[in-house]
Amino acid sequence: MIKPLYPCLWYDGNAKEAADHYCSIFKSSKILAENPMVVTFELNGFKFMGLNGGPHYKFSPATSFVVECDTQEEIDYYWEKLGEGGSYNQCGWLDDKFGMSWQIVPSVLSKLMSDPEKAPRVIEAFMQMSKFDIAALENA
The missing domain is CATH 3.10.180.10 (2,3-Dihydroxybiphenyl 1,2-Dioxygenase, domain 1)
Incomplete structure (x- = not known):
C-alpha cells in the first residue's frame, strides 16, 4: 500500500x-x-x-513552501499573516515567526515568465520587489 x-x-x-x-x-x-x-x-x-x-536544528530557505495566489488580495493576505513576527525578503520570500520560509507568488508568474520577450522585463521588475505586485509584473 x-x-x-x-x-x-x-x-x-x-x-x-x-x-x-x-x-x-x-x-x-x-x-x-x-x-x-x-x-x-x-x-x-x-x-x-x-x-x-x-x-538542534533550524529551518533554512533551502526548504520553503510556495503559496500560489490568484489575486493581489490573496498575496497581501498571506504576506501579512505569514510574515507577521518574521522577516520579509526579496522576490516574494518571507520567513515566518517560527523561521519557516514561504514564497508568496502570483499564479500568473509562470505564464509571464514563459513569454521569451516579456520574461527579462518581468525578472527585472520582480527582482526589485519584496512582496509581489501583480499589476506591476503584468505591465513590465
Whole structure:
C-alpha cells in the first residue's frame, strides 16, 4: 500500500503553537492529532507533522513552501499573516515567526515568465520587489 508523503517540521518545543498559527491562516485547515512530542495537522488538504525536537536544528530557505495566489488580495493576505513576527525578503520570500520560509507568488508568474520577450522585463521588475505586485509584473 502506498501512502502520500508529507513533511515533518522540526520545532524547538512549539510545534502546536505553529500548527495553530498555520491553521488560523489557511482556510479548510485543522489539527488532526497531538501529543507532547508530535502534532499532525492539515493545511488546505495537505498533511504536515510538527515535531517538538528541541533546539538542534533550524529551518533554512533551502526548504520553503510556495503559496500560489490568484489575486493581489490573496498575496497581501498571506504576506501579512505569514510574515507577521518574521522577516520579509526579496522576490516574494518571507520567513515566518517560527523561521519557516514561504514564497508568496502570483499564479500568473509562470505564464509571464514563459513569454521569451516579456520574461527579462518581468525578472527585472520582480527582482526589485519584496512582496509581489501583480499589476506591476503584468505591465513590465
